[in-house]
Amino acid sequence: KNYKLSNEDVILQKTTYTFDVSVWELLWWSLVGAKVRMLPKGEEKDPEAIVNNIKKGNITVIHFVPSMLNAFMEYVIREEKYSDIKTLKKVFSSGEALEKEQSNTFNKKISKQNSTRLINLYGPTEATVDVTYYECKAEENEIIPIGKPIDNTRMYIVDKANGILPIGVAGELCISGVGLARGYINNEKLTGEKFVANSYEPLEKMYKTGDLARWLLNGNIQYLGRIDHQVKIRGYRIELGEIEACLKKHQYIKNAAVLYKEDKVGDKYLAAYIETDKSNFQTIDEKNRYTLPNNMSILHLNKNETDFMYKEIFVEQNYLKHNISIKDGDCIFDVGANIGMVTMFMNQLYKDIKVFSFEPIPDLFKLLEINATLYGNDTKVFNCGVSNENKEAVFTFYPKASIMSGKYADVKTEKETFSKTLYNHDQVDLEEKSNIDKYYSELVEERFEAKEVICQLKTLSEIIKETNVKQIDLLKIDVEKSELDVLNGIAEVDWSKIKQIVLEVHDSDNQLNKIMSLLNEHEFNVLIDNENELEDTNLYNIYAIAMSNEENGINSINECNIPKEIPIIEDSILTRDRLCDFLKINLPEYMVPSCFIQLEKMPLTSNGKIDRKNLPESTDNIVTGVEYAAPRNEIEEKLVKVWSEVLGIEKIGIDDDFFT
Structure with a gap:
């Protein structure tokens, strides 16, 4: 009665090729007077074709499985x-x-536009398809109920002895009423098992669905999975569907599946597969994310370097000094992006900005690409460097000192610069210097293990042409001795599109004067800043504002902008400990899975259900809290091999915890 169809309704129905349930649906709809439009063969799985048929046939009612609804x-x-x-x-x-x-x-997008109602139905074929209904609310925070029984149908939730269970207790869902089938044709045994006497309505049969469910306080039924997902571990009988239902209550988990597994030595355990956004992954590409002080969790190469960049970019805000001004909606070019710290910083402070990030070194670009996906909003990343011509070039890459990698990298010079920066950063005086020279020398040697990589270069004007950018509100350049090449790659016609420039200059071969001359020639007001940590080095920060863009003039060194407050974002990483704590609120400890495997997308069967047989065996995205660390010497290799053989686990790192 709640969703009665009438002669005003038009139903879109897929074409029927066999005498199946669809034939009965067609006969029923004709009796109530509703019109039916048939989809041409093959179009039932084509969203565009379905939309076109809705428009063409003025369709009012359509029925989807959730995967097709998606x-x-x-x-x-x-x-x-x-x-x-x-x-x-x-x-x-x-x-x-x-x-x-x-x-x-559906409700935020489609219902908001068209006032379309979304109704969730439940029902097996044995009960003439649908027996419960639930109209979805505008905002659902729990598992979607399957709702209440339709007219002339009774629903029961029972224990193993078919005794009625109280509200909130999980049990087998059973159906009784006029829609119930009489049994399975030519299969008396299965009919006897599934269609049993109804003790509560003596003249009726009751169908045992094999589905696990429970009553909610508001009279709706909540579906929890299948009874046959029940397992026994360490003497406890466990309903896997109950664990899955609990996991799905977590705000960051879209879907969940729990499997009963056995390791190579015969121990049984529970493994939970959770479908989440990549932003909730603790481990990406087998690398644990590193959490910054503002709770952003990123991928990086090494802690010390990342902490240094965070201090320079987020805390000291070197790219917003001396009247450099950014507004919501501005366009920023991040040249020499490294892992994307400037890109992420700008996206945290400003709304609707467009950031173009350039990083030529492949290892760094992979990290930039992922970090931009996590925290970049409208960011486009380019695996190329910016120079004075389009070509390939050999770069020197220092994995442990990546910010000093580049086309013109020179190990001797980099070591000297790095040593001076260390002394300045630690504020070491001459008396202390002699005592720690050996320590710094060892640290510098370790940092500058180098490898050569081939990188693609493009001119800035070529990129402006390809991206159709009309204005660059901030051009940030940090390219380790290639800064003049970047500026020389700007065609005359494009200089007027650039409003502000912040760049680090290495003053070798008179580069500083050449850059100053070039900026003055194109009518930029310029300030040179040799900060404390850059003293006694040939490094300078240049702040340049186009005269056409300038209102108040560039600030002096002692008139720096007041730093903006960095928002502390919500920490949304799903760690193993957090998942365990969440489950323990509603489940006993023996029902908490031993491991959690994060997936961006669950494998699905052809009808859109979770394909449990094809859930990955790989533990690349297992939530452990420890990043894989390979053995470093012969002793560690032997120890890892012993543990692998004993535990039956192929990949064990030297930092792995036995108890997790």
């Missing part, structure tokens, strides 16, 4: 086809569990 929603939202489905009044979903993210996306 594809339909993605197409409508991406292509903004809301007006093409404006006639759609009701969307029914059944056949598998409807996730809260799907419901929330």
Whole structure:
């Protein structure tokens, strides 16, 4: 009665090729007077074809499995086809569990535009398909219920003896009522097992679905999975569906599957697969993320270097000094992006900015690309350097001192600069210097292990042409002795598009004067800053503002801008400890899985259900809290081999914890 169809409704139905349930649906709809439009063969899995048919046939009702609903929603939202489905009044979903993210996306996007109602249905074929209904709310925070029984149908949740269970207790879902089938044709044994006497309605049968569910306080039923997912570990009988249902309550988990596994030595354990956004992964590409003081969790090469960049960029805010000004919506070119610290910094402070980030060294670019995905918003990344011509070049890459890598890198010079920077950073006086020279010397030698890589270079003007950029509000350049090459790659016609420049200059071969001359020639007001940590080095920071863009004049060194407050973001990383603590709120300890494996997307069967048989065996994204560290010598190799043989685990790192 709640969702009665009438002669005003038009239903979109896939073409029926065999005498199946769809035939009965067609007969029923004809009885209630609803019109039916048939989809041409092959179009039932094509979102564009479905949308076109909705528009053409003025469709009011459509029925999806959730996986197809996803594809339909993605197409409508991406292509903004809301007006093409404006006639759609009701969307029914059944056949598998409807996730809260799907419901929330539908209501925020499609319902908001067209007032379309989303109704979740449940029902096996043995009960003539759908027997419960639930209209999804605008914002769902828990597992989507399957709802309440339809008219002339009774639902029971029972224990193993078919005794009624109280509200909140999980048990087997059973169905009784006029829609129930009489049994399985030519299969009396299975009919006897599944269609049992109904003790509560003596003249009726009750169908045992094999599904795990529980009543909620508001009278709705919550589906929890299958009874046959019940396992026994260490003497405890465990419902895997209950663990999955609990995991799905977590705000960052979209879907979950729990498997019962056995390791190589015969020990049984629970493994939880969780579908989350990449921003919630603790480990990406087998690297643990490093958490900065503002709670951003990034990928990087080494801690000391990252801490140095954070202090320079986020704390001291060197790229916003001396009247350098950025506004919401500005365009920034981050040349020599490294792992993307400037890119992430700007995106944290300003809204709707466009950032173009350039990093030629492949190892650094991989990290930049991931960090930009996590915290870059509207950021485009380029695996190339910026120079005075389009070509390939050999770069020297220092993995342990990546900020000093470059086309013109010279180990001797880099070592001297790095040593002086260390002394300045630690404020070492002459008396102390002699005592720690050996320590610094060893540290410098370790840092400058080098390898050569071939990198692609492009001119800035070529990039401006390719990206169709009309204005660059800030051009940041940090390219280790290649800064003049970057500026020489700007065509005359493009200089007027650049409003502000901040660059680090290495004053070798009179580069500082050449750059000053070039900036003055193109009408920039310039300030040179040789900061404390750059004293006694040939490094300078240059701040340049185009005269056409300048209002108050460039600030002097002692009139730096007041640093902006860096927002502390929510720490959304799903660590093993956090997941365990979350589950222990509602589950006993023996039901908490031993390991958690993060996936961006669950493998699905052809009808859109989780394909448990194809869940990956690999533990690349296992949540342990410890980044893999390979053995470094013969003794460590032997120890790792022993533990691998004993535990039956192939990949064990030297920092792994036996107890996790």
